[in-house]
Amino acid sequence: MKEQLFKIVDAARSQGAQYADVRFLREENEILTVKNGRVEGLSKNTDEGFGVRVLVDGAWGFSSSPTLALWERVVREAVEVARCSGLARKAGGISFPGRPAVIDHYRTPFVEDPFAISLEQKLDLMLKADAAMREVPDIKVARTSLGFLRIEKHFANTEGSYIRQDLLESGGGIECTAVGAGDVQKRSYPNSFGRQQLTGGFEHIRAMDLPGNARRIAEECRALLTAPTCPSMVTTIILDPTQLALQIHESCGHAVELDRALGMEASYAGTSFLTPDKLGTFRYGSDIVNLYQDGTVPNGLGTFGYDDDGVAACRTDIVKNGIFVGYLSNRETAAEIGHPSSGANRACSWNRIPIVRMTNVNLAPGTWSFDDLIADTDEGLYLITNKSWSIDDKRVNFQFGTEAAYEIKNGRLGRLIKNATYTGLTPEFWANCDAICNEKHWGLWGTPNCGKGEPSQIAHVGHGCAPARFRRVRVGVA
Amino acid sequence: MLGQQQTERILREVLDLAKAADEAEVVVFTNESGLTRFAENYIHQNVVERNAQAHVRVVLGKKLGFGSTNRVDGDGLREMVERALQTASLSEDNPDFAGLPADNRPVPTIDVFRPSTERFTPRRRAEAVARLIEACQAKGLRAAGAFETGLREIAIANSKGVFRYQPATVADFNTVVMSDDSSGFANASAIDVHDLDVDALAREAIDKAERSRHPIDLPAGEYPVVLEEYAVANLIGFLAYLGFNGMAYREGRTFLNEKRGQPIAAPGISIWDDGLDPRGLAQPFDFEGVAKRRVDLVKSGIAGDPVYDHQTASLAKVDNTGHALPAPNSYGPIPLHLFMAPGATPKTELAKGITRGIWVTRFHYVNPVQPRQTILTGMTRDGTFLIEDGQITRGIKNLRFTASILEALQRVEAIGATTRQFINTYGSTVVPALRIGSFSFSGATTF
Incomplete structure (x- = not known):
């Protein structure tokens, strides 16, 4: 493979590319779904191909094919497309500083290979979880899913780098829908969007204990049918880690993507209120808010060895003691502001170009135990598991809904509340963060459905956090 | 190829x-x-x-x-x-x-x-x-x-x-x-x-971009609106997705369970799915190869029927309408070729009669808040204007809406005389612009 890929980038160079890289990917996934006691989907899928990216006279071109035998045509196309890009070239051309060659092989650490676990074992676990949910009255739909992904990725570029990565992801989850009392309610576990996903093996599925949590989730789902609706008010909220992970994702992760801040995503995903002039001075949150990106943290869904620029994954600060100090970036965008790349150039597949994506964007733990945090809160809501989400195209005004909420009164968790929503403006919201739980409560959450780019790219990214408290938040919007 | x-x-x-x-x-x-x-x-x-x-x-x-x-x-x-x-x-x-x-x-x-x-x-x-x-x-x-x-x-x-x-x-x-x-x-x-x-x-x-320079703040609240075709297509896509899935209907999860055959929109509103109409991205068969049929989702303001694929039609003992998604599909069938009937009002006259309202070019990041009630939230973007005395007068900063699609459709006062076509991955939406008597904006942003 190595020789073949170097042949490809050499051909690109001989046709005029000042820089070229090629990625070959072979993916294998297994997806299992059980709904209401029926095995609905049991699929094994494969996908492979390669993409060639070239920089010619300061403009980019890219072409791709599932068939490696067509490499000469693909290189010609990529170069031709780059020359067409030159019809509306960036003034002075794209800046793409060189880097030393890297030769390496990265493998996702794991304990149990999920592809070696029998389908019978997996189905047994799923059917037990499914049955436990359906024991609860009013549960109309019970769904359990497992998914496993194995990626073999080879990267080579004209700088002499050759990197192989063997990546492994495992995910699973349960969700149920209760219908009754003129209402429909849904609950999920461990996360919404059908599953919690991490890099690693089947050990993550065992740790979720889907059957052991199924009845509890279903009972809570049923209880929501007759629970009081979230009142409209301004109050204190505590976000559980799954909801906080999405809050970080939408209001920090996307906002600090440097390509957005530079206008490169303006027509689709949007731009960012965190423009480069704010770097190092803008107060993003309260003093206790420390956010960082880390492509190296074990088990994170955004954990890997090297990004698709050939840059090693690393950890960099984003918000330090409340001040905005860093972006997610790649070699191209980092050069625009004179910074090193943060190693966040990622393509979702062989037929997509790499763009700036999240790795694991994490909120550093604070000092509180969860019990102490609740006890310290006179009045408010504890919000659990995302149900709806929306944020503007500069990542300022957001609104989220959660599957469930619990009233907090006089330092104790109280009644279950349904249809909880909250809204705010990003810097005000994070400025009102006054407590974050400690590392005992800190965990990693996968977001396997992050959309960006044209053509569309769905990235797998992660967020680490512990429950946190926010003051003066408007809740009960709808 | x-x-x-x-x-x-x-x-x-x-x-x-x-x-x-x-x-x-x-x-x-x-x-x-x-x-x-x-x-x-x-x-x-x-x-x-x-x-x-x-x-x-x-x-x-x-x-x-x-x-x-x-x-x-x-x-x-x-x-x-x-x-x-x-x-x-x-x-x-x-x-x-x-x-x-x-x-x-x-x-x-x-x-x-x-x-x-x-x-x-x-x-x-x-x-x-x-x-x-x-x-x-x-x-x-x-x-x-x-x-x-x-x-x-x-x-x-x-x-x-x-x-x-x-x-x-x-x-x-x-x-x-x-x-x-x-x-x-x-x-x-x-x-x-x-x-x-x-x-x-x-x-x-x-x-x-030129007309919306120097936007002013407008407080959140209820306003009459003109929604351009881009915004209407977004809402109608969600309505079809949330409401007319034959599996969700069978499971009692959609507003159609209570509203089928009932008035749900202004009398001028008709919405249908038709994979055979060449004004959209026509595809005469679904992803199981079954011939597609036209299905009226809303006819003159009255709620119509859900769509079905082979599996859901068999369980419900009704005719298959040809709306299967690719297998394996645990979501169920959905309408992918949407049309809304145009009205008689030229788009340029939709703002007439609005004393103070909002002209919306398009929405951003729309998602359901309460699916059964068709309550959505999202932001305006890229061309949001103040309407005063029937005229667009200036740009305003973007607003968040939190509103029920069904309530909005009940308040439609005028329908644009022309439609625009939008093609997505495996379907299309063809809709006019709308004037809606009252639309709920729940928040504002800073730009």
């Missing part, structure tokens, strides 16, 4: 390989496309892709197995079928499985393939983009957007004699033109790239 002959070879080969199964289905998707993307007045991404994927569903008694591959040579297909057979053999019975459909009726041939789009070159895309950029630079504006042209093929066969093939071409151009404090949007899609008037789209976006 694989072409009909080559695609049919793959279908036959997979069915032959899957002879050990009691039933088998194969679906082949191919695509070849190029996309030229620009921002900050230069082309920053410019890509070409081609791919072909085969998907197989095999049935052993009541057990199902699925597989897919993009290696469509003999070895790749054989491995895919073997994997699917193995998974089916290890699976559990699904007593509800209704078998594969046996719809051998001929479907109309609808030509949605244009060689002009297939042959459109990266150079011509770049030339069109360069013209837009030049126009923006002349006015001190910045352009972003994408120009995509491509072709796709869908081919479906099963062991019960279903055999379908359709090629299609699609061209799509979108742009956001920005000043320091404003932006304007334009988008159009077409089967024939020559039906896209890129220069007119450029003028539309530039005009909006």
Whole structure:
């Protein structure tokens, strides 16, 4: 493979590319779904191909094919497309500083290979979880899913780098829908969007204990049918880690993507209120808010060895003691502001170009135990598991809904509340963060459905956090 | 492009390989496309892709197995079928499985393939983009957007004699033109790239960006609105997705369970799904190869019927309307070819009669808050204006709406006389602009 890929980038160079890289990917996934006691989907899928990216006279071109035998045509196309890009070239051309060659092989650490676990074992676990949910009255739909992904990725570029990565992801989850009392309610576990996903093996599925949590989730789902609706008010909220992970994702992760801040995503995903002039001075949150990106943290869904620029994954600060100090970036965008790349150039597949994506964007733990945090809160809501989400195209005004909420009164968790929503403006919201739980409560959450780019790219990214408290938040919007 | 002959070879080969199964289905998707993307007045991404994927569903008694591959040579297909057979053999019975459909009726041939789009070159895309950029630079504006042209093929066969093939071409151009404090949007899609008037789209976006400069704050609240076709298409897409799924209906999860046959919208509102209408991206069969039927979702304000695929129709003991998604599909059937009937009011006169209201070009990041009540939230963007005394007077900063689609449709006061067509991955939406008497904005943003 190595020789073949170097042949490809050499051909690109001989046709005029000042820089070229090629990625070959072979993916294998297994997806299992059980709904209401029926095995609905049991699929094994494969996908492979390669993409060639070239920089010619300061403009980019890219072409791709599932068939490696067509490499000469693909290189010609990529170069031709780059020359067409030159019809509306960036003034002075794209800046793409060189880097030393890297030769390496990265493998996702794991304990149990999920592809070696029998389908019978997996189905047994799923059917037990499914049955436990359906024991609860009013549960109309019970769904359990497992998914496993194995990626073999080879990267080579004209700088002499050759990197192989063997990546492994495992995910699973349960969700149920209760219908009754003129209402429909849904609950999920461990996360919404059908599953919690991490890099690693089947050990993550065992740790979720889907059957052991199924009845509890279903009972809570049923209880929501007759629970009081979230009142409209301004109050204190505590976000559980799954909801906080999405809050970080939408209001920090996307906002600090440097390509957005530079206008490169303006027509689709949007731009960012965190423009480069704010770097190092803008107060993003309260003093206790420390956010960082880390492509190296074990088990994170955004954990890997090297990004698709050939840059090693690393950890960099984003918000330090409340001040905005860093972006997610790649070699191209980092050069625009004179910074090193943060190693966040990622393509979702062989037929997509790499763009700036999240790795694991994490909120550093604070000092509180969860019990102490609740006890310290006179009045408010504890919000659990995302149900709806929306944020503007500069990542300022957001609104989220959660599957469930619990009233907090006089330092104790109280009644279950349904249809909880909250809204705010990003810097005000994070400025009102006054407590974050400690590392005992800190965990990693996968977001396997992050959309960006044209053509569309769905990235797998992660967020680490512990429950946190926010003051003066408007809740009960709808 | 694989072409009909080559695609049919793959279908036959997979069915032959899957002879050990009691039933088998194969679906082949191919695509070849190029996309030229620009921002900050230069082309920053410019890509070409081609791919072909085969998907197989095999049935052993009541057990199902699925597989897919993009290696469509003999070895790749054989491995895919073997994997699917193995998974089916290890699976559990699904007593509800209704078998594969046996719809051998001929479907109309609808030509949605244009060689002009297939042959459109990266150079011509770049030339069109360069013209837009030049126009923006002349006015001190910045352009972003994408120009995509491509072709796709869908081919479906099963062991019960279903055999379908359709090629299609699609061209799509979108742009956001920005000043320091404003932006304007334009988008159009077409089967024939020559039906896209890129220069007119450029003028539309530039005009909006210029007219919305120096936006003022407007407090959240209830306002009469004019929603342009972009915004209407977004809402109607959600209405169809949330409300008219035959599986969700059977499970009691949609507003249709209570409202079927009841008034849910103003009398002038009619919305339907029709995969045979060439004004959209027509596709005469669904992803199980079943002939599509027109389904009235809302007829003169009255709630119509859900759509069905083979499985949900069998369980509900009703006729299949031909709205299957690709298998495995635990979500259920959804309408993909949406139309809303135009009215009689020229778009330029929709603001008439509004004393103080809001003109919305499009929405951003819309998601359901309470699906059964069709309550959505989202932001306005790229051309939000104040209407005063029936006229657009100036730009306003963007607002968040949190509103029920059904309530909005009940308050429709005027319907635009023309429609715009938007094509997405496997469907299309054709809608007019609307004037709505009252629409709920729940918050404001800073730009």
